[in-house]
Structure formats: structure tokens, C-alpha cells
Amino acid sequence: MDIYCYINNIKDIDYAAGVICKKRWDSLAKPLKGLGKLENAVSKIAAIQHSCNFIDISKPALLIMCADHGVVAENVTQTGSEITKKVTDSFQNSNTTVTIMAKCANVDVFPVDVGIDCDDYFNKELLPFKVAGRKVKRGTENIKIKNAMTLDECKKAIITGIECVKELKNKGYNIIATGEMGIGNTTPSSVLAGILFNMSAESVTGKGAGLSNEGLENKKRIVNEVIKRVKNECCVKNTIELLSACGGIEIAAMCGVFIGGGVYGVPVIADGFISLMSAVTAIKIAPKCKDYILGSHISAETACKIAAKKAEVDVFVDCDMCIGEGTGAVAVIPLLNMAAKVYNEMDTFDGFGMERYKNFDE
Numbered sequence: 001m002d003i004y005c006y007i008n009n010i011k012d013i014d015y016a017a018g019v020i021c022k023k024r025w026d027s028l029a030k031p032l033k034g035l036g037k038l039e040n041a042v043s044k045i046a047a048i049q050h051s052c053n054f055i056d057i058s059k060p061a062l063l064i065m066c067a068d069h070g071v072v073a074e075n076v077t078q079t080g081s082e083i084t085k086k087v088t089d090s091f092q093n094s095n096t097t098v099t100i101m102a103k104c105a106n107v108d109v110f111p112v113d114v115g116i117d118c119d120d121y122f123n124k125e126l127l128p129f130k131v132a133g134r135k136v137k138r139g140t141e142n143i144k145i146k147n148a149m150t151l152d153e154c155k156k157a158i159i160t161g162i163e164c165v166k167e168l169k170n171k172g173y174n175i176i177a178t179g180e181m182g183i184g185n186t187t188p189s190s191v192l193a194g195i196l197f198n199m200s201a202e203s204v205t206g207k208g209a210g211l212s213n214e215g216l217e218n219k220k221r222i223v224n225e226v227i228k229r230v231k232n233e234c235c236v237k238n239t240i241e242l243l244s245a246c247g248g249i250e251i252a253a254m255c256g257v258f259i260g261g262g263v264y265g266v267p268v269i270a271d272g273f274i275s276l277m278s279a280v281t282a283i284k285i286a287p288k289c290k291d292y293i294l295g296s297h298i299s300a301e302t303a304c305k306i307a308a309k310k311a312e313v314d315v316f317v318d319c320d321m322c323i324g325e326g327t328g329a330v331a332v333i334p335l336l337n338m339a340a341k342v343y344n345e346m347d348t349f350d351g352f353g354m355e356r357y358k359n360f361d362e
Helices: 003-007 015-027 037-049 070-074 082-093 097-104 151-170 186-196 213-233 239-246 249-264 273-285 287-292 304-311 327-345
Strands: 060-067 108-115 175-181
Touching (some): 015 327, 037 287, 037 327, 060 097, 060 151, 060 249, 060 327, 082 108, 082 175, 097 108, 097 327, 108 249, 151 239, 151 249, 175 273, 175 327, 186 249, 213 239, 239 249, 239 273, 249 273, 249 287, 273 287
Parallel strands (some): 060 108, 060 175
């Protein structure tokens, strides 16, 4: 199916349900807007689920898209590309930061190989804590020299993400967190940010998982060179073409996950900088999917706050985290669950026999 056939199936959220949800928040026996952004998040989920009576996010999943990057050859990372597969394999042993966090938060983790430079994984099904083989190609090209992938490969990666959402929804999952694993992927994310936000390499490039000051200067230089190449060679106003020119396979697949949230009516949580850049590209390709996206945290990456603002999402955590893998998205799931439980179970002012709080801001 063509990408735009999916996009045309994105339905409007139930704005009325969201409004009713906010009114119920104001009727609960607590200070008005006492849970702040969490109240807004639950109201958004109510609109997505077309229900203001009961908010159900009891079965969360984390989709981790995994792929390699040719630009690692330009010394933009502290480690080599072989780490991508090692960490991806570790997702199966619950032996990484995010899988330990996910088990604590009762989140099932679904790692997906969409572009690791390795042999295909035998398993193709989405199973918790087992890598699913959905490879588009064995890593991107070196974006300093040429486009990351072809237009068809990029579209295939996006559709892979969309289809993963469909499969998880059919398995009963009702909220999806996004994560990624790909050594070098802050470099294409910075390039995308520089072009989409019309900002300099200096303004959008950070240390990623850890670089020396000298390494950071080299990375900024590479990002600047890629931005110039892509602007000269590609139609940057065509977001899919831009993504194929300088993105990553896992970035394109996550873009598909955000679009898939809109297609299949599932709230999708963005993680940090890389995930947020996927969300920004998804919104440019399919503007209506914005209503299905939730934020999570602000990572330590330079342009993360800008990306969150461009995606128009609230963030709930600011811990200077810089791991990726979906750690920030998983960290906010317990917060969202607690807020939903308050909404579903707390009594009203009338039920308590209390006088309602007055809203002096209206």
C-alpha cells in the first residue's frame, strides 16, 4: 500500500471527548489543574480513544527501531557500528538500561531490526523482548558523500513502522512508546533539524552518547557539510525525499510509527531528540498524526527542546538523559498511568460534599 493510502485513513480525534475530560478533571476533589500537564495528556488520550468515561492505557509497549549508519565512518561517534547489534541483541536478555526500566514499569519491549548491518534475524513476528527482523537494508550510506537510502527504501521503512503499530494494536496494546538503537543516529537527526528548522550545525549538534570537545567540533563540521550537500542536491521541501537523503532507516521507521498512531488510533509517546525529529518529520508528512503524539522528556541533546516545541508536545521529565532506546518515553508511562488512575477513580467535589474550587483564571 502507498504511504498516502495510510495517511488518508487518519481520522480526527474526538475533540468533544477531550473537552468533557477536562471538565471532569475540574470536577474532581482536588485543586484545579493540580496535575498540570498530566491532566492535558489524559484529556488528549481521551480524545484519541473517543472516550471520556474511562481512560485505558493499561497495556503499554515500547517499539525500538534499530539500524546502522554509514556516517560513523566520519568519526562522529565514540564507538563503532558493531555496538548497534550488540545492544539490540541485549534487548532480548533484558540487559540494557531501557529493558530494565521497562520491566519496572510493566512495559513490553519490541526491538525491530529495520537496518542493522548484519544477517537477517530469523524471527519476523513482534514478540516481547525478542528482535523482529524487518530489515529494509543493511545500514544507510555515508550521508556526507551520498543519500542515506533510496526514496523507495525510505517509504518501505515508513510503512514498516506503520504496520508495526497495526500489529501491536491487534495484540491489544493501547499506548506505544518509541525508541531507537543506532550508533551515529544523532548526526542525521542534527542534519534534519538544521534543514527543517533553518538553523546552523553549531546550533543543532550535540555530543550524542559522548564525544570529546574535539570530537564534537568534527561532528559539527560533518553536519554542516551534509546540510550543504543535501540542500544542493535534494528537494528539501519534500519531507520523504529529505528523509531519504539524510535520515536513518530507524528514523524513517519511527516516523512511520507516529503516522501509524494516527492511522490506527493509538497514542504514541516520543522519546528524546532522535524520536522527536521522527515525530517532526511525521507531522510534516501527515499533519493530522500530531493529535496522536505525546511527549516525554527533554534529553541532553542541544536541539531537543526545539524539536519538542516544533512537534508541539508537552514534556514531563527533565533529567538530562542521553541514552535513547526509549528510556524517557518509558519513564513517563508510570506518570501517565497514575494520572489515568486518578481520573478514572477519584471522586468529585459533589461526591465528597465539598465546595468546588473557583477558577479565577477564566
